[in-house]
Amino acid sequence: MTTAELPVAAADAADDRDCYHCGLPVPSATQHFVRVDGAPRRMCCVGCEAVAQSIVDNGLSDYYRHRDAMPERRREAMPAELQELGLFDHPDFQKSFVRPVGEQEREAALILEGITCAACVWLNENHVARLPGVSAIQINYATRRARVRWDERRIKLSDILAAVRAIGYRAYPYDAERSEQIAGRERRSMLWRLFVAGFGMMQVMMYAFPAYVAGDGELTPDIELLLRWASLVLTLPVVSYSAAPFFQRAWRDVCLRRLGMDVPVALGVGSAFLASLWATLTHGPEVYYDSVTMFVFFLLGGRYLEMLARQKAVRGVEELGKALPSFAERLAGWPERTDAERVPTVQLAAGDVVRVRPGEAVPADGVVVEGEGEVNEALLTGESMPVPKEVGDTLTGGSINVSSPLLLRVEQVGDATRLGAIRRLMERAASERPRIATQADRVAGYFIVTLLVLAGATAIGWYLIDPARALWVSVSVLVVACPCALSLATPTALTVATDALARMGVLVTRGHAIETLAKANHFVFDKTGTLTLGRMRLEEVRVLGGGDESALRALAAAIEEGSEHPVAVGLREAARGLALPSVARLKAETGKGVQGWVDGECWWLGRPDHVAACAGLVPPSELAELAARGGTVVALASPVGWQALFRLADGLRAEAAVLVSRLAREQSRMSVLSGDAQPVVAGVADTLGIADARGGMSPQDKQGRIVHLQREPGTVVAMIGDGVNDAPVLAQAHVSVAMGGGTDLARNEADIVLLNENLASLGRGIDLARKTLRVIRQNLWWSFAYNFTSVPLAMAGLVTPWMAGVGMAASSLLVVLNALRLQRTAALPNLCRE
Numbered sequence: 001m002t003t004a005e006l007p008v009a010a011a012d013a014a015d016d017r018d019c020y021h022c023g024l025p026v027p028s029a030t031q032h033f034v035r036v037d038g039a040p041r042r043m044c045c046v047g048c049e050a051v052a053q054s055i056v057d058n059g060l061s062d063y064y065r066h067r068d069a070m071p072e073r074r075r076e077a078m079p080a081e082l083q084e085l086g087l088f089d090h091p092d093f094q095k096s097f098v099r100p101v102g103e104q105e106r107e108a109a110l111i112l113e114g115i116t117c118a119a120c121v122w123l124n125e126n127h128v129a130r131l132p133g134v135s136a137i138q139i140n141y142a143t144r145r146a147r148v149r150w151d152e153r154r155i156k157l158s159d160i161l162a163a164v165r166a167i168g169y170r171a172y173p174y175d176a177e178r179s180e181q182i183a184g185r186e187r188r189s190m191l192w193r194l195f196v197a198g199f200g201m202m203q204v205m206m207y208a209f210p211a212y213v214a215g216d217g218e219l220t221p222d223i224e225l226l227l228r229w230a231s232l233v234l235t236l237p238v239v240s241y242s243a244a245p246f247f248q249r250a251w252r253d254v255c256l257r258r259l260g261m262d263v264p265v266a267l268g269v270g271s272a273f274l275a276s277l278w279a280t281l282t283h284g285p286e287v288y289y290d291s292v293t294m295f296v297f298f299l300l301g302g303r304y305l306e307m308l309a310r311q312k313a314v315r316g317v318e319e320l321g322k323a324l325p326s327f328a329e330r331l332a333g334w335p336e337r338t339d340a341e342r343v344p345t346v347q348l349a350a351g352d353v354v355r356v357r358p359g360e361a362v363p364a365d366g367v368v369v370e371g372e373g374e375v376n377e378a379l380l381t382g383e384s385m386p387v388p389k390e391v392g393d394t395l396t397g398g399s400i401n402v403s404s405p406l407l408l409r410v411e412q413v414g415d416a417t418r419l420g421a422i423r424r425l426m427e428r429a430a431s432e433r434p435r436i437a438t439q440a441d442r443v444a445g446y447f448i449v450t451l452l453v454l455a456g457a458t459a460i461g462w463y464l465i466d467p468a469r470a471l472w473v474s475v476s477v478l479v480v481a482c483p484c485a486l487s488l489a490t491p492t493a494l495t496v497a498t499d500a501l502a503r504m505g506v507l508v509t510r511g512h513a514i515e516t517l518a519k520a521n522h523f524v525f526d527k528t529g530t531l532t533l534g535r536m537r538l539e540e541v542r543v544l545g546g547g548d549e550s551a552l553r554a555l556a557a558a559i560e561e562g563s564e565h566p567v568a569v570g571l572r573e574a575a576r577g578l579a580l581p582s583v584a585r586l587k588a589e590t591g592k593g594v595q596g597w598v599d600g601e602c603w604w605l606g607r608p609d610h611v612a613a614c615a616g617l618v619p620p621s622e623l624a625e626l627a628a629r630g631g632t633v634v635a636l637a638s639p640v641g642w643q644a645l646f647r648l649a650d651g652l653r654a655e656a657a658v659l660v661s662r663l664a665r666e667q668s669r670m671s672v673l674s675g676d677a678q679p680v681v682a683g684v685a686d687t688l689g690i691a692d693a694r695g696g697m698s699p700q701d702k703q704g705r706i707v708h709l710q711r712e713p714g715t716v717v718a719m720i721g722d723g724v725n726d727a728p729v730l731a732q733a734h735v736s737v738a739m740g741g742g743t744d745l746a747r748n749e750a751d752i753v754l755l756n757e758n759l760a761s762l763g764r765g766i767d768l769a770r771k772t773l774r775v776i777r778q779n780l781w782w783s784f785a786y787n788f789t790s791v792p793l794a795m796a797g798l799v800t801p802w803m804a805g806v807g808m809a810a811s812s813l814l815v816v817l818n819a820l821r822l823q824r825t826a827a828l829p830n831l832c833r834e
Helices: 006-013 046-057 062-066 080-084 118-129 157-166 176-213 221-242 244-255 262-282 289-322 418-431 435-465 467-480 484-503 513-519 527-531 549-559 566-574 608-615 622-628 656-665 678-688 699-710 724-732 744-749 759-795 801-827
Strands: 032-036 039-043 098-100 105-113 134-140 145-151 170-173 327-332 339-344 353-356 365-370 373-376 387-389 406-412 506-508 522-525 537-543 584-589 593-598 601-606 632-638 641-649 669-673 692-694 717-721 735-739 752-754
Touching: 032 046, 039 046, 105 157, 105 176, 118 134, 118 157, 145 157, 157 170, 176 221, 176 289, 221 244, 221 262, 221 289, 244 262, 262 289, 262 435, 262 467, 289 801, 435 467, 435 759, 467 759, 467 801, 484 506, 484 513, 484 759, 484 801, 506 759, 513 735, 513 759, 522 527, 522 699, 527 566, 527 678, 537 549, 537 566, 537 622, 549 566, 549 593, 549 601, 549 632, 549 641, 566 632, 566 641, 593 608, 601 608, 608 632, 622 632, 622 641, 622 678, 656 669, 656 678, 656 759, 669 678, 669 699, 678 692, 699 717, 699 724, 717 724, 724 735, 752 759, 759 801
Parallel strands: 522 669, 522 717, 669 692, 717 735, 735 752
Antiparallel strands: 032 039, 098 105, 105 145, 105 170, 134 145, 327 339, 327 353, 353 406, 365 406, 373 387, 506 752, 537 641, 584 593, 593 601, 601 632, 632 641
8 A cells, every 4th residue: 555545545444433634533423524536524523624625626635645644733734735825715615604794894703722811812802903904803701702804805814813823822713513622622731731730739749748847957958959859850840831821821921012810820930930940959948849839730720620610601602503403304306206315404505395304403494394293492492392383384493303204495594594693693792892891801901010019019028028938928929819810700700691591592692781681770661572472363354435354354465465563464364365466666654554556546554543644534433442442453545535444452471461560579660662552552551560651652752762761860771672663772772672583673683682582581581680790790899809808918928829829719710600600590490480
C-alpha cells in the first residue's frame, strides 16, 4: 500500500467512527456526510462538512489522497490552496451561519474560544468594533456566542476572525455540535490543569510540613534547602502549566493597555513564586511554594465548577440547535407514488412530502396531509402533554411524533421555520446586554484599578513595618479582592433565568426583558386573542337589506380573505363550503374595517361606526340589541344601505381570571385596551374584575394611552397583546409580551413571546423574573460585602495567600450556585392552572 492510499484505507477501516476530514470522534447522533472520491465520508460536525464540501467543489480532493496524517489542530484540516481562496468568505460556506441584514451588510453567528471573564468579552467587543467596516458586535459571556455585523464592501469575515485570533482568542462559525465540542475540550483542558495543580499542592504541602512543625534547630540547613528545592521542582509545572492561562491573558491585557481579572491573579502568583525562587537561590528566610500551589489549585477548582455550572445553564438553549433531525424520509411522486428516499434535511424544499414515523422529530414546518396522531411540542412551548394532529393541522419542526406515522407537506424549511425564528429571537436576547449587567462590568473595571493601588500601598506599608511579611500580605490583597464574583453575578443569573423561562414556554427576545418584567407594576391587556381565545365564532346574522344570508356570509368572507384578524378568521370559517365572489381594490384600515369592490359595486365591512361614516349612513336600530348580547358586532353595507350585521363571540381563556386575580392581590394596576366595541370590552373586563377598560381604540389610541400611563411617576408598563394592530403598542411599552400564535410582526416587536399561548406561563414568568432580580441583587450584595470585608482583613495581614485563593474561588462559586437555584422554578407546578 502506498502512502497516498493510506488515509482512505484507514478511514474505511475506522468504520466511520472518526471524522474523515479532521480525525476527531464522530458523535453517535451526528449524521453529516460528504461524497469524496465517489464514496460518502462521515463528518463530525457542520463545520467539517462545509469545509470538506468546499474542498471537493473546488477540485482539491487530492488533499485527502496525499495527506499522510490527520491534522493536529482544527485549522490544519484545510489545504493551503483552499485557505488562499478565503474559505470563510465563500458564500457556500457562510450559508449555515451568516445572514444578510441589508443590501451590503452581513451578520454572522460565531462562538468564541478562550473567553474566561467579562473582561474578555469587553476586550473582544472593543477590539473588533474598531475594525473598519464592522458596524456591531455583541458577545454573551455565559454562552460564549457572538453576533458580528459588517459591511462586506469594506471588510471580509476572514479579516474579522484574524483580528480575534491576533488578541489570543479563536472564533468559529456557530453550530450546536461545534459548541459542544469546544465545551468538551474546555472541560478536559481545565481538568488536566486542575489535576496537575492538585498533585503539586499535595506534594509541596508534604515538604512544607516539616518546616511548620520543627522546633528551633531541629531542621538542619541542608535538609531545609533540600525540601525547598523539591518544592521548587513540584511548583514549576503548577506555575508553568496549570497557571499558564492566567499569565497569558494578563500579558495580553497589559500589551493592549487594558486591565482584566487575570492581571491581579498573575501578579500575585508571579510575585510569590519569584520571591520564593530568589529565597531558594540566595538562602533567604521565607518561601511561599505551598501558598502558590494551594492558591492555583483552589482558584482553578472554583473556575472549573463555575464552568460546569455555566455550561449546564446554557445547554437547554443549545438543545434548540439539535432539535431538527439530520435526515428526513421524502416521498417522491406523492400521492400517485410513494417512493421513499432518505435525504438530508437541508435539501428539503417547500412542497415536498415527508413521512414522520413515531419517535422521530418533525424535520420542517408544514401541514398534515395524511394520518392522525399526537406530537410532543415541549421543547418549543414547554407543554409536556401531546397535541393531537389530523389532516389539515400544522406541524412545527422540532416537535416529536409520539404515536402513528404522519405525512407532512413541507411549507417552511431552515431559518424560515418557527424553530428558526425562535432561535434567532433567543440569539438576539443573548447578544443584548441589559443595563444592570453593563453597570456591574463598569464597576468591576474601576475596582481592579483600585485593587492594584491598594495592593501597592499595602506592600509599601508592610515593608516599613515588617519586610518579611510585605510580599505575602500584598499577594493576599491582590488575590482575595479580585472581582470575579462581581462580574459573574449578573450574566450567570440572566442566562439561567432565560433557559428556565424557555423551558416553561416563555421566550425572552430582548436583553432587558427579565429586568423590566420584574419591575412592571401596570399590566395592559389586549382583549381578542389575549384575554380571550381569539377564535371568533359567528353566533348570529341579522339581514337588513333583504339579501340572502348565505350570499352575505360568502361576501363578508371574501372581503376578509387576506386578513388574519380573529374576526376575519371567524367570518371565513362561517362561510366554509360556500363559493366566494371575487373582490377587487381592497383597502383596509387597521382596527376599523375593509373596503372592497364586487361586480363593480363598493362594499364596506367593519366596525359599525366606521362603516356608517364611510357609507354616509345612520347606525341601524338593531345594532344596540345585538351589542347587548355580548361579543363583537361587524357591519356590512353598500351604497344602497345596510346589508347585514354579524355578531361573533369569543370565549375567555380559562387561566385569565387566575392571572388577573393574582396581579390584583399584588396591587398591580391593570387595563384592557381593545379595538372592539366598548360594551364588549367592558363585559370582558367586568367578568375579570378589571376596572379600566377602553374599547373602540385604534392602534394610535392604544399607543397614546400607553404614553399617558408611562408619564405617571414610578409606573413601569407591561403590554400583553396579539395581532398586527398591537405592534406599535408593544414597541411603546416598557416591556411587551406577545402571544405565540400572533402575527410575525407582533412577535418581532415583543420583548417576550408566550410560545404556548398560556397566560399561566406569564404568571410563572413574572415570578421567575422577580426571583431573578432578587438573585442578582443577592449576588451583587454578596460580592461587594465579600470584597469590602476581605480587603481590610488582607491588608491587616490576617489572610494568607492560600486563604485568599479559597475565598476568591468560593465567592465566584457561590454566585453561580445561587443563580442555578432559578432552574428549579421551571420545574414547579403551574399554579395558575388551578
